Amino acid sequence: MEWARDSLKRLEDSREARRNAVHEELSQEEVDRLLQEHHPDHSGKGRSIAVGANANATAFPIELADLLESKSRLPDDYVPAADIETDVLIIGGGGAACSAALALNESGLKTLLCAKLRLGDSNTVMAEGGIQAALGPEDSAQRHFADSLVGGHGKNDPQLLKRLCEQGPEGIRWLTELGCLFDVTEEGMFRLRLGGGASVPRVLACRDYTGLEIMRTLKDATRLTTTEIMEDCPALELLDDGAGQVSGATIWNRQKNCLQSVSARAVLLATGGAGQLRFQQFGTSNHVGATGDGLVLAYRQGCHLEHGGSFQYHPSGSCYPEAMSGRLVTEAIRSVGAQVVNNEGHCFINELTYRDVLAAAIIREVREGRGIQTPAGSCGVWLDTPLIDIKHGAGTLQKQFPGIVHRFAPFGIDPSQTPILIYPTLHYQNGGVRVDEWCRTEINGLWAAGEVTGGLHGTNRLMGNSLLDIITFGRRAGESIKAQLPERKAATRSAADRFQRDLQKLSESSVQGPQLFPVEMNMNATPGQ
């Protein structure tokens, strides 16, 4: 990294003076101004849409607005027939989908899980830093609630958040019973780390592979159930009975390259987020399936989207080398001591403040000329990772964060010796489909769980609350479906067709939705071709 020599020199020169310095918290006025001026949610680049439950009310990012007003991917002459019959249809292949499948196991209900990619190829598997649960001696579900609500700017749905925090310890117990191995202290108790915005240590981890540990365990456990699993089967449309109840879905079986309609008594949307829509040309830390499909499908059925314009830009996305652009560098690295430093060698903010605030501060540094320019034309600030070994002893970074060391190694970068260049990356969909505390949407027959839902996290999510979200609410969705399974109804495309007619009255969209794959992938997403 010869091109950054001068900047790295300034960083090293300032290290001794700043390593133990404590940054004052910003005042509420300073936080509000920073977010207004520099957070991408407030860039004024969104637009409202003309049809559906959020018509003329919410400003969505343009790429998402286009998809919410998009044409169906079903051919006009396609008439759904019950090619496949199941009691429960789970759409999605990540942590929420598997948690629900496990909750439904041994219920006697026939469960079919349709994943767009392979089972487990999801944002869950990519989560690094950890999962929150109030297990510390000074902690409580109420304190977890307070931290999360302040982090979410008070916009969180309090009932959803109460459930999440109350069930944190139970979720960890369940994962442990399934065989998850979380990091422990020398005394053999869970090691709890401080997460950004948390007032006490509450984050459990498995090194920086927490999502991998949870996902591979859930996947293995799900494969041992009677759940039928269909991979490479994205959902193109939800089906309904013509009287307001969702009753199935049409999927594109990509292995057979044909459309198949599924008749189901209950449908669970567990389709995840939308980072691959790459709003305002941001990079993303998300897997390739994260194209907001569930939002589009639920919206056509009449569901509201809560906080649909709120997204999380993770402060530490990698921005060098180009091949690693947008990839996640876990927040846990900051919780054990890596500072965020600009081109002048100055630590400009408390690195453990809320994610939206830190992201906005980094964007400000870059806009105001205090960023570091890479040869490929990106610009970012330093994450002073060598500080971890300096503070905690040689080998600490490798031991606690083997993933980050492994991923940078092919590029000749050792983060224990060289700082990492970071810039915010599109990471999480804070908002989504409106649900109640049993994951029921406003539409009969349709449940939703995980990142596709909105309300729980307000307008900014704390680290470790998304893994707890998918475990808690994935399981609750399964329980709720068991308790309230509707009768089987006809599976027609009437709600989706009605939405299309409303749309055509107002605009002529050329966009087809759901998008299914990132634009960058140049995939042909047309069934039958």
Next chain:
Amino acid sequence: MAGINVMSQEHIEVIVSGKALKARPGLTLTHALWEAGRAGEVQTGCDGGVCGACTVSIQLKGDSKTLIDLACQRQVEDGMTVFPYPAPTIPAVAPNREISPESIRAAFPTLDRCTKCGACSMVCPMDIPVMDSVTRMRSGAFEEAAEDFTSCIHCGQCRVVCEDRVKPHNMGMWVRRSLGMAQNWERLAGSAVNSPDESWDLLLDCDEETRLARCREFRKTGRVES
């Protein structure tokens, strides 16, 4: 000819599935395939090195050795030859909290067939010492074996290359889950005590602004009083 020379400065050539691919240096194989409109040739899942969908076999220019790597982690190099190399999923084996040399052999009868050829360790894209770990499993050193497989992404390559039908990554999962299930929850969690239930009312039964103010106070003092 001049035009071709300019091209060769800006692009390198990789052969994927027998077909030439012009690629910008610095890209991963995955992104080079995307840019060329050939995304369908190698499966992609996370594009972040942890899902194992995009395994490929690679031969570098002038080297007869075959490597296995993740297309999303490997940069393009001029003259490299690449084939998709996915591993099919095989059925999971139920873990057993009574983990022992006997129970692992009951779950995986091929465990002792390992002839220590080392192919599994060679192909692992996560640099897990797979063969050594299989040896540890044979000797009952389960804690160490579980540690070895911390970073396993379940790409399945160690199983695919094993001529002795040993299933290292499935065994790694089995050992980790079996040990995990045998943990003592009370010991791990300690005596986590929740604060009294009445504070929920103060946090819930109020308007948004009051709730936010009370939560701010709670964060500072650990209590809500009014």
